[in-house]
Amino acid sequence: MKTPICEEDIREGRLCAQCEGKMEKGELGRLDFEVARILHRINQRKNITAASFTRCIDLGRMVVILTEGEPGVLIGRNGTVVSELSHALGKRVRIAQSSTDAKKTVEDLLAPARVLGINTAYQQGAEKTKVRIAKESIHSLPADVETLGKAIKTVLRQDVAIVFE
Numbered sequence: 001m002k003t004p005i006c007e008e009d010i011r012e013g014r015l016c017a018q019c020e021g022k023m024e025k026g027e028l029g030r031l032d033f034e035v036a037r038i039l040h041r042i043n044q045r046k047n048i049t050a051a052s053f054t055r056c057i058d059l060g061r062m063v064v065i066l067t068e069g070e071p072g073v074l075i076g077r078n079g080t081v082v083s084e085l086s087h088a089l090g091k092r093v094r095i096a097q098s099s100t101d102a103k104k105t106v107e108d109l110l111a112p113a114r115v116l117g118i119n120t121a122y123q124q125g126a127e128k129t130k131v132r133i134a135k136e137s138i139h140s141l142p143a144d145v146e147t148l149g150k151a152i153k154t155v156l157r158q159d160v161a162i163v164f165e
């Protein structure tokens with residue numbers, strides 16, 4: 001399995017100094033550790049060694065797990081892996097593919113809301129990124145706008161403004 005936490009930490013249930021440091025810098029979260037531990041337990045019964053994730057995002061009622069690998073492994077046959085994750089976390093779980101295509105990743109994160117585009121503009125030397133969402137999708141967002149803004153910031157590593165058009 002490939003997760004952002006060392007394998008040894010996952011096995012032993014505590015973080016090494018290096019991972020603690022990443023946690024303090026905000027590069028890792030408690031949720032990443034929790035998800036890695038749950039996947040480790042699942043892996044002892046089902047073979048999911050091909051599973052990988054880069055980051056988990058807490059949307060309140062839902063957790064989004066970003067993977068650069070094949071999302072199917074984290075979903076499992078008939079959704080068994082994702083439902084076990086969901087049960088253990090007590091929240092709905094969505095697997096999103098983290099791709100080099102920012103729009104695709106944001107679309108996965110916001111589905112079923114419709115993303116019209118992501119635009120970056122330069123204003124007085126500062127970069128401003130706007131995520132444009134179809135106005136009629138406002139009620140199909142998976143979480144509130146503030147939470148989603150933070151989630152997108154984690155994914156794109158920059159501040160964004162969410163606008164409805």
Ligand SMILES: [Zn+2]
Pocket residue numbers: 005006009015016017018019020
């Ligand atoms: Zn570690």
